[in-house]
Amino acid sequence: MKAIRTIIVLAILAVAAFVAYKWYTAPEASNVTMHEAKITDVAPMLRLCSVEIYDDVPVKGTIGDRHMFARVALNGSISFDLDSVQMSESADTIAVTLPREIVDVYESTDAGAYQVIDTWFDSFLGSSNFTTAEENSIKSKVRDDYRKDIYKKGYVARARKEAVANLTSLLSGLTGKTVIVNDPTPDGTL
Secondary structure, X not given: OHHHHHHHHHHHHHHHHHHHHHHHHOOOOOOOXXXXXXXXXXXXXXXXXXXXXXXXXXXXXXXXOEEEEEEEEEEEEEEEOHHHOEEXXXXXXXXXXXXXXXXXXXXXXXXXXXXXXXEEEOOOOOOOOOOHHHHHHHHHHHHHHHHHHHHHOOHHHHHHHHHHHHHHHHHHHHHOOEEEEEOOOOOOOO
């Protein structure tokens, strides 16, 4: 029993001595060699140039003599497909043309994101109930109208302005060159 303890203690001391030896004899970090950067792909930067939107929107819908009033929470995003970005390089300047924005609007999946407040029927007899397909067609129109409101409220113009600033600083930081980002449609294209 005493011999086993001695062997275990010696094994632990040997491992500790080996780790200490490797620690103190490890070579110092070598100097870093820098190479000139060349841009070959800007697709990974796609997420850097987007704006997220969350908004509660009133829903007023009519199908025939039936009417509905509800509220829906909408999520949206404004992003740019930088795979199709036009870029040219000359001497110490990089010229980039910002592509068309992609505006997505969809219904929130959070609990309670859609709530019917009231439904009614114009005549005395009849049902004011809506089918799921009818409600979905009303919500689809609300999403389409909200997409237009995103342009009217200036969200797209702000997203394009931020995308220009982000691309300029990112590309100039990566390359060390002067970057000029051209935005052909500062208010966006509906």
